[in-house]
Amino acid sequence: MRTLAIVLRQFYLIRGSPSRIFPLFAWVAIDIVLWGFITRYLNTVASPGFNFVPALLGAVLLWDFFTRVMQGVTMAFFEDVWARNFLNVFATPLTIAEYLSGLVLSSIATSALGLVVMLLVATVAFGLPFFAYGVVLIPFVLVLFLFGIALGIFGSAIVLRLGPASEWFIWPVPALVSPFVGVFYPLSTLPSWMQYVARSLPPAYVFENMRRVVGGGHASGAALAWSVVLGALDIVLACWFFSRVYRYAVRTGLIARYSAESVS
């Protein structure tokens, strides 16, 4: 019930606010349209036989889904930052696990809406055969979802620790991660040190395997299973990090004086 209260709060805020509804699907739809035309153009200039639509547009769609999941968590958290609501929320029986679960459930709802709109635009306007990926779509989406949740919780912890202005560190996180995970190119393109980093990031396995499937091969079940484990581990680590930051904030009085951004 307490977890649902956080979801209900988010529903009330979104329902009554076009400026919150619009970003749920508008920017990802624009991204799909932009990349849809780019892939069409590339299909006309590249050697015949290779279809850029499932390779590039599919990658953009999956990456945007990951971004929406992460921002679904952080946006729900930022609502408490913007409304200066920490004292009201954290001086209640609500536990940190319930609070984070509420943020995650809110993100599931908002990212699902973005995914549906992206699928509609990509399929209807550009003929993306999304379901042609087959059942591997399930681990693809699951891994990106898990990693999006983990980064969302981690980003929220950073903002809790550093204060309201630090939200600007969080918005560019997907752009910072994308070169490492090979959204648009094989990991072999990267220098070796970046490949080492990539192996610790679950989305890298998704995009490597997506390219294998698009190229007519098969996804590696072991690699995808490992990426699911990595994603789940990342969530555990993110929750642990949030809990540590929360305990620090309670010990130092940061929660009660959050708008001051520091306790010194």
Added chain:
Amino acid sequence: MTPPPVLAVNRLCKTYGSTLAVDDVSFDVGPNEIVGLLGPNGAGKTTTINMILGVLEPTSGAIRIEGLDIATRRSQALGRTNFAAVYAPLPGNLTVAQNLRVFGMIYGVSDLAARIEQLLGEYDIRAFRDTKCGLLSSGEQTRVSLAKAMLNRPHLLLLDEPTASLDPATARDIRRCIREFAASASGGVLWTSHNMYEVEEVCDRVLFLARGRILLEGDPSTLPGEHGKQTLEELFITVAREPLTLEQD
């Protein structure tokens, strides 16, 4: 037999680096009792309240709400508690009814719709039920915060300057509501205020805090006389300006 206290604060300390904000504070709040926590700005009142609310960890000492230690049984203890503070307004981007519903769910209030209707009437805010809290006057926002504080029929109610932004008529109504709450339920109230007239009218007992320590404790109607002062306000000013003279009493 004396009933067990609703709130038991035992040897509470809070330090920030070398600054001692709360220094070895102990007190109880009993059932049906309204205790005033008084003191000048920076005396440690809000720090004490924040520790009772579990949003600030004591450096040492223990807080028990109906026997539940806030350090180890935080969720259960806070389920029996609620608060209203002038510095913690409800989110301004939700309506009154939405805020009460969300917080009612967080506090696990049964038959929530009926409870909200009852509180909208009691605090005279029915006309604002679909108005965003950020659009209300400060006095109206205070009434909404008080309605939120009553949602779960708390056993311990913490009020940090609840009438600071209210006009005298509304403040009188609020004092009546709080007195009725303390008299009718088994709840206790910890109340901070800078309005000594109000404290004298409402509180059964007062604690004077200065420099993080409890300096005086007693009945607000007799305490000034016991220390050679005419009024509670005069005693307050002495606590604020010359606390050492009282420590030597």
